Amino acid sequence: MRKKYLSISEFGKICNVNRKTLIYYHNAGVFSPEKIGENGYRYYNINQYETFNILKAFRELGVSIDEIKEYLRDRNPKEYLNILDKEKERVIEKLKILDDIKQKIESKIEITEKGIEEEKNNEPYLKEFEEEELYIKNVKNSEDMEEFIQFINYCSEKNIDRGYSIGTTLDVEELENEDFLNIDKMYLKTDKGNYKKEKGIYACINHKGPYEETGRSYKKLLDFIKKNNYTIDSCSYEDSLLDFFAVKDEQDYLTRISIKIK
Structure with a gap:
C-alpha cells in the first residue's frame, strides 16, 4: 500500500x-x-x-x-493572472540588469585580453581605429578627485557605463608643451555617447607602469611621430588595459596612449 x-x-x-x-x-x-x-x-x-x-x-x-x-x-483565477503578470515584469527587469552585468563582464574580458596581447609591446606602433562612441566630459582641475567621482556616479545613474575603464585625454597644446599630467577630458566608451572618436590611423604606445610616469612613453611616442614626418591630428587618448584588478604591482599597469596622425 x-x-x-x-x-x-x-x-x-x-x-x-x-x-x-x-x-x-x-x-x-x-x-x-x-x-x-x-x-x-x-x-x-x-x-x-x-x-x-x-x-x-x-x-x-x-x-x-x-x-x-x-x-x-x-x-481566484483573475488574481492568479494578476500576480503572474506582476512577476513577469519583475523577471523582465531582472533580465535587463543581468544583461547589463553580462555586457560589462564582456567589456572587461575584451580589455584584459588586449592587455595580455599587448603586454610585451612597449614600442610605438600604428593602428587603425574605427569610429568609437564616447561619453566625454571636460576636466576643470585634474587634481580634483571629486570631478572623477561625480563623473562615475553620473555615468552609473544614467546607465552609460558599459564596463570600460575611464579614459582621459590631453589636448594638442598640452602635448606640444609636454604637460603630460594635465588632463583635459575624461571619457567612457559607450553606446550612449555625446562625442565620436574619429576613425583613422593612430600612433600608439603601451605605457607600462604608474600613470604618473606616462611622460616617458609620451616622449617616446612624440619622437616616433616626428621622426616619421607625421602630424598630430587630435588629442591623445589614454585607455587602461591592465589595472589594479588585473595585476598586483603598479609597475605592471598597462595604459594604451593613442594619437590620431596624418
Whole structure:
C-alpha cells in the first residue's frame, strides 16, 4: 500500500528544500502540513507537492511572503493572472540588469585580453581605429578627485557605463608643451555617447607602469611621430588595459596612449 503521509524530511527531499524552510512556511501561515501528529510531528500529503512547487516558484521570482499570504486569502483565477503578470515584469527587469552585468563582464574580458596581447609591446606602433562612441566630459582641475567621482556616479545613474575603464585625454597644446599630467577630458566608451572618436590611423604606445610616469612613453611616442614626418591630428587618448584588478604591482599597469596622425 502506498504511504499516504510523508515526514517533513521526506517531503523536503522530494521538494528539494530543507526542513527549516518548511517549518518557516508553516509558522508564517503560508504552507502547512496536512496533518500534525499527537507527537507534534508534521506530516505532508504527496498531493501537496504541486502546490508547494507553485509557492517555490513565486519565492524564486521574488514574491514576498506577505504578498503570497494576501493572495492565498482571496485567491481566484483573475488574481492568479494578476500576480503572474506582476512577476513577469519583475523577471523582465531582472533580465535587463543581468544583461547589463553580462555586457560589462564582456567589456572587461575584451580589455584584459588586449592587455595580455599587448603586454610585451612597449614600442610605438600604428593602428587603425574605427569610429568609437564616447561619453566625454571636460576636466576643470585634474587634481580634483571629486570631478572623477561625480563623473562615475553620473555615468552609473544614467546607465552609460558599459564596463570600460575611464579614459582621459590631453589636448594638442598640452602635448606640444609636454604637460603630460594635465588632463583635459575624461571619457567612457559607450553606446550612449555625446562625442565620436574619429576613425583613422593612430600612433600608439603601451605605457607600462604608474600613470604618473606616462611622460616617458609620451616622449617616446612624440619622437616616433616626428621622426616619421607625421602630424598630430587630435588629442591623445589614454585607455587602461591592465589595472589594479588585473595585476598586483603598479609597475605592471598597462595604459594604451593613442594619437590620431596624418
